[in-house]
Amino acid sequence: MTGNTLREIFRRLSKHYGPMNWWPGDTPFEIAVGAILTQNTSWTNVEKAIVNLRRGRLLSPKRIDAASDEVLHEVLRPSGYFRVKSKRLRSFCRYVIEHHGGSMERMAGVPFKPLRAALLGVHGIGPETADDILLYACGKPVFVIDAYTRRFLHRHGHVDADVGYASLQDLFHDRLAVDLDLYQEYHALIVNLGKDFCRPKPRCEKCPLGPLLKAGQPIGVVP
DNA sequence: GACCAGGCACATC
DNA sequence: GATGTGCATGGT
8 A cells, every 4th residue: 555545545534524633632631531441432431431530620640540449430430441441540640640740741741762662561551542642642743553444444455454553553654754733633534434434334335435445445546 | 132332451372 | 472351331
C-alpha cells in the first residue's frame, strides 16, 4: 500500500465527516482517563463513568489515587471491567504523581521515546492506550492503531487480519509525513468509519470509501 | 438472547 | 514466541 493510497483514504474520510477536533475530553487528564476506560468498551458506557468521576470531583490524579476501591468501583461500574479499570486507573495516576508531580503538562514535556517507554511500563497501559495518551493528551505525533484500523485495512486486502500493532503503525509512519494534526484527525476518522460502516457485519454500500473501495478489493493508486 | 465494544495482563504450552 | 482466557456493562 502506498502513501498516495493512505492520503486518498484520508481525503475521502475528511470530505465525508468534516473536521473531527477529537478526542472527546476537556483536559489532558480526562483524555487519558477516557483512553483507559474505553479499552474493549463502547464510548457510551465510558461517558457515564466520566460523568460519575466529574460529579464526584475525582478528575485529578491525586483525587483518584486518594479514593477508596469501593468508591472507584461504584463510579466506574458503568464502563465495565470496573475492578480491572480501577486498578489500571490508579496505577496511571500514581505514575503521574510520582514521576511528574501529578501534572499532565509536565508529563507532556518529556521527550517522546522515553515517555512512551515509561507509559508502557505502567500496569494497564498497552500500545494503543499509550499512543492515545501521547497523541491526544500530550500532543506527540504518533499514529494510533486500533481494531477498526486493522479491520478496515484487512477488509480492503491491505494487511493480514492478525497484523501486529507495531508493524501496522510502521506502515503509517513510513508513508505519511510526521504531522500531529494529520495523525489526530486520521485516527478519529477511522474510528467514525469503523462505527458507521466497518463493524463485524460490514455495511459497505454507503461507505465513503465505497466507490473505489469495494469489500475485498484493494484501493487503487490514485492518479 | 446472542453478539459486540477504540485492550490488557497473565497463564500455559 | 504463540495462543487462550478472564474481565463486566449496556446497546443492537
